[in-house]
Amino acid sequence: MSQIGNGAVYIYEYESLIAEPLLFHRKQTLVQNNTPELNDGFGESLAVADTIQSTPQHELLVGSPGEDGHAGAISLFRGRATVQAF
Numbered sequence: 001m002s003q004i005g006n007g008a009v010y011i012y013e014y015e016s017l018i019a020e021p022l023l024f025h026r027k028q029t030l031v032q033n034n035t036p037e038l039n040d041g042f043g044e045s046l047a048v049a050d051t052i053q054s055t056p057q058h059e060l061l062v063g064s065p066g067e068d069g070h071a072g073a074i075s076l077f078r079g080r081a082t083v084q085a086f
Contacts, residue, residue, distance in 0.1 A: 006031070007042030009062055032064055032075055041066040042075070051076065 011028040032042040045063030052059065057079030067073035 006037060007040055007044065007064065009043040009046065009060075030062065030075075030077060032062075032067070032073075037067075039066045040064045040073075052078070055079075 009030040010026055011030065012024045013027040015023045015025060030043075032040055042064040043062055044065055047061040048058050049061060050058050051061075055078075059079060060077040062075045062077065064073045064075065
């Protein structure tokens with residue numbers, strides 16, 4: 001989570017190299033609605049699911065308990081070469 005409670009999710013990619021067998025690269029950073037909002041807590045909870053059965057990718061569900069005055073929200077990101085938000 002970020003310094004002031006905005007929150008973010010960092011997607012890392014594993015790369016297996018002979019010289020460095022445990023190498024991870026940050027591939028993407030997700031923020032809610034592409035704009036961090038104060039105290040949303042975006043990323044405080046995560047889940048991976050196969051919500052769309054007709055696609056081979058899994059989806060990432062990201063919780064934001066502080067969204068809309070603590071009513072909370074869930075953002076659904078679809079798995080691809082780059083993650084897309086719904």
